[in-house]
Amino acid sequence: MAKQVIQDQSILNATSTFAKFWQNIKAITEPYWYPTKPGGRAFSDVIRAWGMMTLLIVLIMAVVGLNAFNSFVSNYLVDVIIEKEDFTKFVETLAVFALGLLLVTLLVGFVKFLTKRIALDWYEWLNDWILEKYFSERAYYRINFKSDLDNPDQRLSQEIEPITSNALNFLATSLEKVLEMGTFIVILWSISQLVALILVGWTIVGNLIGIYLTQELNKINQEELELKANYNYAITHVRNHAESIAFFKGESQEINIIDRRFNSVLNSAKRKIDWERSTEIFNRGYQAAIQVFTFIILGPLYFNSDDLTFGQVGQACLAANLFANALGELIRQFGTSGRFSSYVERLSEFSEALEEVTKNSDNLSTIKILEDNHLAFENVTLQTPNYEQVIVENLSLTVTPGAGLLIVGPSGRGKSSLLRAIAGLWSAGTGILLRPPLEEVLFLPQRPYIILGTLREQLLYPNEHLEKTDTELIALLQTVNLQNLLSRVDGFDTEMPWENMLSLGEQQRLAFARVLVTRPRFTILDEATSALDLNNENNLYQQLQASQTTFISVGHRESIFDYHQWVLELSQDSHWQLLTVQDYRRQKAKEMMDISADNSQITIDISSNEQSPLKPEIVPLDHPQITIDIPSDEQSPTEPQPEEIADIVSNKTIVGLSHTQMKALTNYSLSTIRSRASLGKSIKATDGCTYYYNKDKNVLKWFRV
Numbered sequence: 241m242a243k244q245v246i247q248d249q250s251i252l253n254a255t256s257t258f259a260k261f262w263q264n265i266k267a268i269t270e271p272y273w274y275p276t277k278p279g280g281r282a283f284s285d286v287i288r289a290w291g292m293m294t295l296l297i298v299l300i301m302a303v304v305g306l307n308a309f310n311s312f313v314s315n316y317l318v319d320v321i322i323e324k325e326d327f328t329k330f331v332e333t334l335a336v337f338a339l340g341l342l343l344v345t346l347l348v349g350f351v352k353f354l355t356k357r358i359a360l361d362w363y364e365w366l367n368d369w370i371l372e373k374y375f376s377e378r379a380y381y382r383i384n385f386k387s388d389l390d391n392p393d394q395r396l397s398q399e400i401e402p403i404t405s406n407a408l409n410f411l412a413t414s415l416e417k418v419l420e421m422g423t424f425i426v427i428l429w430s431i432s433q434l435v436a437l438i439l440v441g442w443t444i445v446g447n448l449i450g451i452y453l454t455q456e457l458n459k460i461n462q463e464e465l466e467l468k469a470n471y472n473y474a475i476t477h478v479r480n481h482a483e484s485i486a487f488f489k490g491e492s493q494e495i496n497i498i499d500r501r502f503n504s505v506l507n508s509a510k511r512k513i514d515w516e517r518s519t520e521i522f523n524r525g526y527q528a529a530i531q532v533f534t535f536i537i538l539g540p541l542y543f544n545s546d547d548l549t550f551g552q553v554g555q556a557c558l559a560a561n562l563f564a565n566a567l568g569e570l571i572r573q574f575g576t577s578g579r580f581s582s583y584v585e586r587l588s589e590f591s592e593a594l595e596e597v598t599k600n601s602d603n604l605s606t607i608k609i610l611e612d613n614h615l616a617f618e619n620v621t622l623q624t625p626n627y628e629q630v631i632v633e634n635l636s637l638t639v640t641p642g643a644g645l646l647i648v649g650p651s652g653r654g655k656s657s658l659l660r661a662i663a664g665l666w667s668a669g670t671g672i673l674l675r676p677p678l679e680e681v682l683f684l685p686q687r688p689y690i691i692l693g694t695l696r697e698q699l700l701y702p703n704e705h706l707e708k709t710d711t712e713l714i715a716l717l718q719t720v721n722l723q724n725l726l727s728r729v730d731g732f733d734t735e736m737p738w739e740n741m742l743s744l745g746e747q748q749r750l751a752f753a754r755v756l757v758t759r760p761r762f763t764i765l766d767e768a769t770s771a772l773d774l775n776n777e778n779n780l781y782q783q784l785q786a787s788q789t790t791f792i793s794v795g796h797r798e799s800i801f802d803y804h805q806w807v808l809e810l811s812q813d814s815h816w817q818l819l820t821v822q823d824y825r826r827q828k829a830k831e832m833m834d835i836s837a838d839n840s841q842i843t844i845d846i847s848s849n850e851q852s853p854l855k856p857e858i859v860p861l862d863h864p865q866i867t868i869d870i871p872s873d874e875q876s877p878t879e880p881q882p883e884e885i886a887d888i889v890s891n892k893t894i895v896g897l898s899h900t901q902m903k904a905l906t907n908y909s910l911s912t913i914r915s916r917a918s919l920g921k922s923i924k925a926t927d928g929c930t931y932y933y934n935k936d937k938n939v940l941k942w943f944r945v
């Protein structure tokens with residue numbers, strides 16, 4: 241009973257595996273060979289493909305027919321030789337035989353050529369079809385969130401061509417071999433029905449065993465493809481991160497990772513070789529048995545009967561031989577079909593995943609994006625793509641042209657995610673997002689995107705059709721302080737490995753040049769000046785400001801506040817607040833004051849500081865230390881007001897700072913500040929800037945370095 245259940249189960253499994261395989265085949269072949277969906281291939285192209293396919297079938301049939309004809313001619317030729325009567329007849333028959341062989345040779349060559357051409361045409365179409373899917377609706381980006389889909393790049397670059405070439409080879413060879421087997425079985429039937437019947441039985445058994453062997457090979461092939469893709473990825477990963485690995489001297493760890501993956505590939509290859517050995521032995525033995533059988537049956541018949549001529553025996557042996565070869569080839573094709581089915585499965589899975597990521601699921605809520613002439617969030621709740629985490633809740637704000645917005649907040653709170661939402665990359669959540677068309681918005685990420693191309697293409701990206709003269713481009717390079725770049729390269733039209741030869745700061749300046757070329761209405765900058773010094777940063781922001789674009793920036797530096805009117809602060813638990821830049825500065829200054837008022841007792845290690853300026857200034861209590869108690873009355877009368885501190889932070893009205901003002905900007909006590917001033921030491925304040933005390937008796941103020 242239990243055995244019966246297991247058998248039923250395995251039959252069910254085999255059926256569902258075949259059904260799945262058939263579905264995959266249909267998904268990949270239908271759009272090319274039998275397009276039913278509107279907007280598919282042009283009818284004339286489909287007819288052309290079928291025309292070539294029909295020609296191929298006709299040629300294969302001609303080859304098989306000619307081979308059969310040649311077997312009769314060879315039979316006749318043998319009989320003419322044995323008769324030893326008519327030499328002219330012998331020469332004529334030989335000429336016909338040679339002509340037949342010549343024709344077969346030419347036809348076989350043409351069959352191979354046509355098979356490859358059809359496969360190539362199909363490959364070209366299939367590649368375009370999948371690339372179109374990959375680049376539509378930013379599927380290439382969204383597919384990265386599908387963790388179950390490995391190595392899309394390998395699927396694209398290495399696994400499409402084998403599908404078409406294997407499919408065509410399989411079809412052409414199988415058709416030829418099945419026809420050959422059919423023809424030779426008929427010939428054998430005409431000579432000896434017994435031989436023909438035995439061969440048919442033999443074929444059925446052989447094919448069943450062949451299919452069993454192939455199934456296991458299919459599994460190994462599928463596994464091997466995945467393992468090879470992982471191995472390739474590990475090597476590409478090293479190439480992409482060569483500099484970081486070199487800095488860390490992480491070679492041995494990288495080799496370990498690559499070795500681990502390579503060993504998996506090797507183990508899988510070993511298993512495959514084992515199975516291929518069994519398949520090959522079976523195949524050879526199976527063919528050899530057919531040849532022996534033919535002699536075992538025909539030998540006694542020839543000895544005991546006058547009906548069978550010697551030529552017929554020869555023809556029957558040849559037919560049985562060709563039949564055996566055809567069968568062997570057919571079984572070999574089943575073997576290679578394992579790799580084919582793995583490729584088909586992976587491509588169909590990839591195509592399905594691309595469709596899925598671009599489809600908006602009815603069950604999942606998404607942020608509605610509408611185009612407008614300004615940017616606004618209306619009650620937007622944004623979540624991570626898999627709806628696992630809420631980034632910001634009920635956000636409502638409007639950015640009108642000319643009134644830039646700076647997004648601030650601790651790391652990981654969702655600043656970049658908001659930019660992704662504006663670009664439409666992330667849409668999980670609720671609410672309405674109004675934004676100008678994306679052609680009017682330019683995004684500058686922290687690590688600029690450097691394309692593979694010439695300097696001209698770099699500067700004009702993404703405006704591929706924009707024309708700019710060399711003089712205009714030189715002026716552009718000067719504007720972003722990259723004028724030296726031209727002396728390092730051979731003009732604007734040479735391709736260079738830009739990513740390796742430009743520093744991160746230079747790449748960021750290059751990205752700014754693109755904004756100046758594109759002149760978008762809105763520029764979205766995600767810490768796009770993080771690698772630049774203050775001078776370069778100021779220069780670039782001023783250039784952008786002159787181009788009348790409206791900024792939406794993510795950044796931490798105080799220096800970029802001046803280029804924005806509003807600050808959006810993201811804080812804990814998906815909360816947010818929107819303030820004008822002035823109000824934000826006041827609020828922060830007040831918070832600083834409150835903190836410094838609370839810290840009326842600060843422990844400072846003066847002795848160690850004096851010996852080594854690099855040592856931390858606030859140290860654990862077990863270090864040699866002096867405890868300075870700040871009398872509370874020292875703070876109140878001279879305490880600057882919030883507005884005054886905001887001015888200090890923005891550095892608009894007050895150019896030099898007094899000790900008291902400096903105290904409000906740091907966590908230090910007044911006496912520490914005085915002592916640092918007299919020692920000529922600088923102070924790093926909480927606004928991120930360094931201050932230095934000018935001891936000139938006419939100045940006596942702290943200044944920003």
Ligand SMILES: Nc1ncnc2c1ncn2[C@@H]1O[C@H](COP(=O)(O)OP(=O)(O)OP(=O)(O)O)[C@@H](O)[C@H]1O
Nearest residue numbers: 624625626631649650651652653654655656657658
């Ligand atoms: N592809 C992703 N899938 C799921 N969660 C993600 C993904 N990318 C980022 N996150 C998560 O979303 C949250 C917000 O990330 P985001 O990059 O927006 O932060 P951020 O404020 O810009 O940080 P930082 O200042 O460090 O750049 C983080 O918790 C991060 O782990």
